Every structure is written in structure tokens, then in C-alpha cells.
Amino acid sequence: MFQQQGTENIIETTEETLESVRFSLNHWLYDYLVSVGTSDTLAKYLNMIALLVSLVVLVFIIDFIIRKFLRGLFSQFAARSKTNFDDLLITNKVPRNIAHIIPLLITLKFIPLVFVDFPDFENIVETSLAVFAIILTLWVVRSLLHTIKDYFKTLPNFKDKPIASYIQVFMIFAWIIGIFSAFAIVTGIPFFKFITALGAGSAVVILVFKDTILGFVASIQVSINDMVRIGDWITFEKYGADGDVIEISLATVKVQNFDKTITTIPTYALISDSFKNWRGMTSSDGRRIKRALNIKQSGVRYLDDDAVEKLKGIQLISSYIESRQADIKSHNESHNIDKTLLLNGRNLTNLGVFRKYIDAYLKQHSAINKDMMIMARQLAPTTQGIPLEIYAFSSDKRWENYEYIMSDIFDHLIAALPYFDLEIFELPSDSSFKSNN
Known part of the structure; x- marks a missing residue:
């Protein structure tokens, strides 16, 4: 029992020492300014600004170093790899977006030290950083999804599939969850409670995203029934389209006509109206x-x-x-036909x-x-x-x-x-x- 009490005393002493060291580091400028006759309030503000500037400079340096390191690492790996997936990761800035995570974590760790004398400012900055963390996560997810989309387009089996539609659907749901999470953080309401409170407004959400929902359902049916592929020649008289399909997205299908103009058709029109697909002709022998x-x-x-x-x-x-x-x-x-008359x-x-x-x-x-x-x-x-x-x-x-x-x-x-x-x-x-x- 005496040994346990001794251990607890050592831990408490250590924590008090670390807190004292941290307080000294946080207030080194404050102590100096007070010693030279600066008012207490001004000294606290100047101390906070100095720490904030130091943290911003440190974070930018760390961010720059990590970005260079990750980009170089990915470039070396891409040079040795036979697949082009890693090249697409670099093109879509995946390493760059991932590199921002570590500086963000460092900022979150040191924010309490910077605003030790201003708890209200600390709460505002931490809330802003939490919202930025959500946005950064969405950036990383989006860049990864764009990489997957570009990679699938290089594969023969997926080249003519509406991959962009599924990517857009996923990103819409991701952005909705991200926005709801940000509102929940800003308002201080738990996420699931915030979602429950929005149940009454679901009809409005459905009305706003009506075209998106119709396009999503249509893109699934188009893909499952193999009605249209990228590269197909289609004729859609209602919309004046006569040319090759160049893009199938969640809401629209883009057709490049033979006069090089672009016709945009709602995706759900492909299942609600009649059009002609010439794929059967192009895949036949004549x-x-x-x-x-x-x-x-x-x-x-x-x-x-x-x-x-x-x-x-x-x-x-x-x-x-x-x-x-x-x-x-x-x-x-x-038959003894009389041919003096041709009619016979x-x-x-x-x-x-x-x-x-x-x-x-x-x-x-x-x-x-x-x-x-x-x-x-x-x-x-x-x-x-x-x-x-x-x-x-x-x-x-x-x-x-x-x-x-x-x-x-x-x-x-x-x-x-x-x-x-x-x-x-x-x-x-x-x-x-x-x-x-």
C-alpha cells in the first residue's frame, strides 16, 4: 500500500512539473513584457500572437516538408511500379491532401498552449479546425475516388461503364454527411441527435435532390440493362442528339454530335423516352x-x-x-403457247x-x-x-x-x-x- 501511494505521489509530482514547464514556455514572452512594464492584458495578447505566429510558421514548414517527402516517395514508387494507379494518385493530388493531416494534428495539439489565456478563442479555433478536418477528409476521399475513376477508365471492362455516376453519388452522400457533421460540431449537438432533428425536413431534401435521385436510379438501370455505354453512337430526336456518348454522369449524358456540338441529355430521359442506339450495327459484321x-x-x-x-x-x-x-x-x-403476242x-x-x-x-x-x-x-x-x-x-x-x-x-x-x-x-x-x- 505504501508502494502504491509512493507511485501516485511520483506521478502527481511529474505532472505538476510538466505543467510548470509548459506554463513557463507559454508565458516566456508574457513574463518578459510584464518585467519591462507592459500591462498585463497587452502582454497576454502579444504573447498569444507570438505563439500563434510561431505555430503557423512551424506548421507551414512541416506541411511543406511532408508534402515534398510524400510526393517524392510516391514518385519513386510509381517509377518502379508497372501499373499506372500510383501515377494517377499523384495526378489527383492524393499525396498532397494526405500530407495536410499531420500538420492539422500538430495544430490541434498545440492550440491549447497558444490560447491558454483565452479559452473562448481556443474553443472557436478548435471548432474551426474540426470543421476543416471534415473538409480535408472529404478532399482525400474525393481525390481517391477520382483516382479510382480514372484507373477504371483505363481498363477495357470498365471503360464504357458510367463510373462517374457512382462516384458522384458517393460524393453527394459524403458531402451531406460532412455538412451535417460540421453543423453538429458548430452547434454542439451530437451527430445522431442532429440527424434525427432533420427527419422532419426529409421531404424538402428529397425535393431539392429530385433530379439527383432520378439520375441515380436511371444510371443504375442504364448500367444494369447495358442500354448505353461511353463511345456508343445514339440518336435522340427529342433532344436533337445524333453522335457519340462521351460522358455519363449522375444527372446528364453528354453526346458529341457529328458536327462537333455537344448535346446534354438528362440521364433519366434514357429510361423514360425512346432513343436509338447504333451499337448493334457497330458490333455487327456490316x-x-x-x-x-x-x-x-x-x-x-x-x-x-x-x-x-x-x-x-x-x-x-x-x-x-x-x-x-x-x-x-x-x-x-x-404448252403450245402462241408467241405472236408477247403477253401469252x-x-x-x-x-x-x-x-x-x-x-x-x-x-x-x-x-x-x-x-x-x-x-x-x-x-x-x-x-x-x-x-x-x-x-x-x-x-x-x-x-x-x-x-x-x-x-x-x-x-x-x-x-x-x-x-x-x-x-x-x-x-x-x-x-x-x-x-x-
């Missing part, structure tokens, strides 16, 4: 060509023997014409032969994918003639080359029409009426 030539109906006719012989000179369909001519002749002879029996038509020519031309065209659908079909006649539609797929899916291929095909077919005694239908112009007069 891009569809679906366009029709309107043939003037008055030019369609049966082919007599002279016309058939003339068309045999077209190499792509010469064998087809010979084969079909033999079949037709055999059929007509076996079976016959070739210029439109039918031209349709076969289109089919043969497409199948030998170097830019057409032969493994996908190739078809020339006749649609129902209209007031603008008989639509003869070409349905095929170009091997090259790039827009510029695709347009060139399609134009090349139709240039050839339009120029080939006169060889089959066919014409393109077009409405008469002023020059047509003048020539008739």
Missing part, C-alpha cells in the same frame, strides 16, 4: 444499306427476242438470261432482268459483306413509281466510307437503267414544261 430506286411504271415491258439478245451482252447476267430463256422457251413450246405464256421483263442484275452486281461488289443479307426487292407501286429496294450490308461500317460505298452503288445503278429501257421517276420541273412548249 452496316445496312436500305434504299430504293423509284422506277417509272410506263417503262416496264416484256422483252422480245431482239431485246433479250441485246441484254445478253451484259456479262453479269448473260448466263442467267440464257438459262431463263431456255426454260421459258421449253415451257412455252410444251411466260416472258422476261426489263424490270425483272434489271432486278436480277442488281442482285448479281451486289454479290460481286468488293465492299458488300457476302455473308449477310443481299437482296433487291420490288415494293408496292406508289404514285411516285415502283420502288426497287436494295437491301445489303457494307463491310466497312465507318460513316464516311459507308456513304461512299452506297453512293457508288447507286451511281452505277442509275447509270445502268437506260440499258434496260427503264427510267427513274421524278416530278416535272419548270424546264420540263418549257421543253414541251
